[in-house]
Amino acid sequence: xxxxxxxxxxxxxxxxxxxxxxxxAAAMAxxxxxxxxxxxxxxxxxxxxxxxxxxxxxxxxxxxxxxxxGVRVDEALLEELKRLDVASWFNMNEAMLxxxxxxxxxxxxxxxxxxxxxxxxxxLKANAPWLADFDVxxxxxxxxxxxxxxxxxxxxxxxxxxxxxxxxxxxxLAVNVEGAxxxxxxxxxxxxxxxxxxxxxAGYELAR
Numbered sequence: 674x675x676x677x678x679x680x681x682x683x684x685x686x687x688x689x690x691x692x693x694x695x696x697x698a699a700a701m702a703x704x705x706x707x708x709x710x711x712x713x714x715x716x717x718x719x720x721x722x723x724x725x726x727x728x729x730x731x732x733x734x735x736x737x738x739x740x741x742x743g744v745r746v747d748e749a750l751l752e753e754l755k756r757l758d759v760a761s762w763f764n765m766n767e768a769m770l771x772x773x774x775x776x777x778x779x780x781x782x783x784x785x786x787x788x789x790x791x792x793x794x795x796x797l798k799a800n801a802p803w804l805a806d807f808d809v810x811x812x813x814x815x816x817x818x819x820x821x822x823x824x825x826x827x828x829x830x831x832x833x834x835x836x837x838x839x840x841x842x843x844x845x846l847a848v849n850v851e852g853a854x855x856x857x858x859x860x861x862x863x864x865x866x867x868x869x870x871x872x873x874x875a876g877y878e879l880a881r
Contacts, residue, residue, distance in 0.1 A: 675878040676859060680835045681773075681780055683807075684820075684844035685787035686762055688863050689769050697761035704753055706744045716741035725788040727814030731755050734790070759796045768866050770803050777806065779879040782833050784809040786842065788820050809833055820844070821852025830856070841877065843869060 739746035837857030850860035
């Protein structure tokens with residue numbers, strides 16, 4: 674029997690967006706003294722949770738990245754890194770945006786649930802008209818919460834006003850999907866639109 678779903682909850686990066694833009698990532702590496710790709714990825718990831726949770730601001734985060742790479746991040750470099758970082762993630766997946774808009778009349782509620790920092794929030798609110806397609810937007814740094822912690826999923830459910838088992842959470846990271854399932858939500862590990870459409874058709878009934 675198909676499971677009834679009244680709300681769809683979407684991650685942002687690698688779901689609504691395409692993978693991180695390689696040219697912007699390369700420009701960040703060049704700006705940070707020509708950092709080797711693996712070293713940059715490690716330095717970039719090391720403080721990201723604190724940044725996305727809102728425990729660290731952009732200056733603290735990027736200066737930490739610079740310290741790990743042996744590069745001093747002054748004000749000019751900080752502004753450039755912030756710009757490149759945001760640009761690297763805002764390469765939108767237009768097919769996904771069309772898919773989400775098409776679900777508007779098929780479910781009661783649509784939500785965005787993303788780990789993101791204050792620069793990402795600023796970009797979303799200023800330059801993402803598609804954000805209006807969502808009834809609820811939970812952006813981690815605004816709540817000092819982070820996926821896959823249970824509290825951020827519970828907050829999303831509270832804002833949706835829907836039962837957990839009636840909500841399907843879609844994220845490219847299995848650990849985040851498991852976090853959603855731990856509070857009773859349905860979950861789909863996103864690998865592409867075709868896979869999502871196939872799972873919806875086979876296992877779920879969308880309902881208002």
